[in-house]
Amino acid sequence: MESSVSVVYVESNKMSQRKKTVIDILRDSDGFVSGEAISDRLGISRNAVHKHVKSLRGRGYRILGVSRRGYRLEEEPSRLSMARIADSTEGSAFGRSFRYYDEIESTNAEAKSLAASGAPEGTVVIAECQSAGRGRLGRRWTSPAGKGLLFSVVLRPAVPMGEAYLLTLVAATAAAEGIEAATGVGVQIKWPNDLLVGDRKVGGILMEVAGEQDEVEWVVVGIGLNVNTEYSELPVALRRTAVSLKMATGEPVDRSDLLSHLLLSLETQYTNAVRKGFDDALQAFRERDYLVRRSISVETHNGPVLGKASGIDEHGALLVDVGHRQIKRFHSGDVSLHR
Numbered sequence: 001m002e003s004s005v006s007v008v009y010v011e012s013n014k015m016s017q018r019k020k021t022v023i024d025i026l027r028d029s030d031g032f033v034s035g036e037a038i039s040d041r042l043g044i045s046r047n048a049v050h051k052h053v054k055s056l057r058g059r060g061y062r063i064l065g066v067s068r069r070g071y072r073l074e075e076e077p078s079r080l081s082m083a084r085i086a087d088s089t090e091g092s093a094f095g096r097s098f099r100y101y102d103e104i105e106s107t108n109a110e111a112k113s114l115a116a117s118g119a120p121e122g123t124v125v126i127a128e129c130q131s132a133g134r135g136r137l138g139r140r141w142t143s144p145a146g147k148g149l150l151f152s153v154v155l156r157p158a159v160p161m162g163e164a165y166l167l168t169l170v171a172a173t174a175a176a177e178g179i180e181a182a183t184g185v186g187v188q189i190k191w192p193n194d195l196l197v198g199d200r201k202v203g204g205i206l207m208e209v210a211g212e213q214d215e216v217e218w219v220v221v222g223i224g225l226n227v228n229t230e231y232s233e234l235p236v237a238l239r240r241t242a243v244s245l246k247m248a249t250g251e252p253v254d255r256s257d258l259l260s261h262l263l264l265s266l267e268t269q270y271t272n273a274v275r276k277g278f279d280d281a282l283q284a285f286r287e288r289d290y291l292v293r294r295s296i297s298v299e300t301h302n303g304p305v306l307g308k309a310s311g312i313d314e315h316g317a318l319l320v321d322v323g324h325r326q327i328k329r330f331h332s333g334d335v336s337l338h339r
């Protein structure tokens with residue numbers, strides 16, 4: 001049977017021929033190769049070799065450098081198996097069109113531009129590494145090459161703009177279920193979009209929407225997960241608050257299998273929400289609500305609001321009991337625990 005799956009592999013256009021040659025030289029050698037030998041082969045300075053090695057390390061190549069001996073390739077970055085992913089998501093609406101990048105600025109930015117130029121629902125943009133990964137509230141999302149999952153899906157839901165926001169909750173619960181199915185690790189959701197293992201963040205969701213008041217044109221759901229990231233690879237500022245699935249289980253996780261589970265679970269929950277409404281998604285979220293009954297602080301333009309998290313309403317807004325029998329609703333915001 002002819003396959004209708006399209007997988008476009010996009011090799012990083014920033015990976016110069018010189019860097020590829022450095023890798024080839026190191027691959028072809030059993031042991032160390034001196035910086036001088038590499039610089040002679042390429043006709044560039046030792047310093048230029050050093051710079052290429054540094055940039056390759058940033059792309060996930062583990063290259064050992066020892067003075068007076070040179071460089072040795074220890075490990076190449078792991079790559080997703082798009083063939084396996086396409087196989088296991090065969091027949092699914094989110095398994096028909098993949099664009100797989102070695103490196104990209106941001107999968108969300110790319111998915112948005114594809115969506116704006118008519119890409120069909122279910123188009124999936126995946127990258128091994130992002131140079132300008134974006135998080136919520138203008139933050140950055142960083143992940144070492146080949147260690148996380150970084151992907152964005154184009155959706156075209158027939159819902160009014162006011163409901164599109166609920167898709168963040170759909171994506172978060174779908175991601176939590178996908179992670180549990182693939183790894184057995186329990187995941188809770190910190191409203192609206194943080195995926196937590198225990199008290200630590202393992203991933204997040206960035207949803208971006210375009211359209212008119214009464215009709216959504218497209219939605220891009222971007223998911224970033226720390227999968228095989230080591231503790232030492234987490235940004236220092238996040239080492240007390242972040243975790244990876246490998247750190248949680250003690251075992252490396254098969255990223256291709258995990259991505260297949262995530263896409264299937266996202267498709268099931270999304271289709272259900274668009275056809276039948278958001279009740280199931282709200283219920284699924286409530287069962288994983290990390291904040292409920294905790295003392296929290298919500299950052300607002302007028303300063304922090306303190307209170308007790310009291311779940312979410314039917315629109316997915318966060319409810320906060322601020323005392324004196326008053327419940328406040330928040331549709332967006334930055335929430336932290338208030339101890």
Ligand code: BTN
Binds near residue numbers: 135
């Ligand atoms: C957050 O927790 O603030 C959301 C993080 C979302 C990160 C993902 S990684 C894939 C996709 N591309 C981006 O630039 N961001 C999202």
